[in-house]
Amino acid sequence: MIVTFLVDNYVDKAGLVAEHGFSALIQANGKNILFDAGQTGAIVSNLKAMGIDPRNIDFIVLSHGHYDHTGGLSYLNLSEKVKIYSHKKIDSRHLRVRPDGDYDYIGIDETFFSNNKHLFSFNDSVSEIDRGIFLSGGIGRFEEFDSDKNLFIEDTGLFSKDYFPDEQYLAVREENGWSIITGCSHAGIVNIVKDFKSKFGDEIIKSVIGGFHLFRSGEKELQHVSDFLMNNDIKYIITGHCTGINAICHFSTIFQKRFIPIKVGLTVEM
Template structure:
């Protein structure tokens, strides 16, 4: 399995790509190409083009959760495919994969929409849409983890505003937050979006679904921004026990959290332009 970071809050040093508060990761497993999240503004298209990655050949577009910093870049992907059709260029019709809540309207702190502004109906015009709360195997080794069971009290966070469902408005606990996991020769590689559901809960679900205790790497957002000490300590205790070979925290993970994690694990730099390969 190979992965490349297309969007993150920062770029690697001396790599001349664009960055923004958002996340998008391109993956290849065997002959299958997967895009995990789409960032905020559409810079993933420019960064991918500069890296020689053809987003028109991506079969599956997986959304970690419905927040704007992970979904608003879908606009750019829709335009990319629309132009390809009009210009007669080859493309693969993508399948959009997400939790059923991922495309619902959300609001927070007076902002009218912090969720995806493309509806499921609109996405259906541009490809297939598969909504599931259950785990879904994308390849023999790569799995969409589905709705995460929240297992650790120290990771429970307050709601993120409101979500507008067919049954009415309710507090948004970001139940749609999920991740990917890939079985490799070195152990599991877990790819996260923001980890609103809890980074430890995500890793535990990945280990359970994949029937693999070894963790080779966790890359993505850990949702640790000014996190309370008891949450940080709980996460440190968990990873000290799991003993991941490497961690690549990025996106919504602040410096203090990275420093704390570095005391119990091999924390490495992540950013736009990072390319990783696993056996």
């Protein structure tokens, strides 16, 4: 499996663009999978700069409906043949509370979704979308994780803490183990790994890739997460976007050569 990061919060290569968002091109089992799309046209600029032809994308997977993972879709000039896989609740009313107590909508662009709904294939449980490539469906909660106290959801006129009903991860099976790819881990990366084990068994996890949403977490939570990942003998921890500088420094110290920080233009081969 080869993963190339197209959008992330960090970049150190000339000609590439960083933004608050996430997208990766995953080459696995003979397929080119676009996982999330960032928030703006940065994805198009970076694809061009890296010499990647978007026409070679076989299908798209969305981790959840936040704007910084779905906004770039509007810039891609998608073919009618490219299917977008997402949870059936991808259009959930995700909100962020402002200092004045009012809310900003931060979900998928409603016009784009309405105009392109025919391209979507929805799921709400484990689904093998191609050989050895699985969508998790909704993520179980095995322990408490509050990723961001500013995030809310509106459902039938009621406002509550966002429980991310649309979030899911991608699980890729290869001969030497599994890779878990997540967008933001709003459910918590510990819950994601436990959810994987509950659905796929006690398999070898060779890598966990994506944002862990720990930028608001303290040392106690960071230690809990790193202890859990270490105890589960995961070979590579590859993270960025919403993970946060403190968590990245912490993981770098703990996992050393097993840790890879994400940045735009980085390619890793499992």
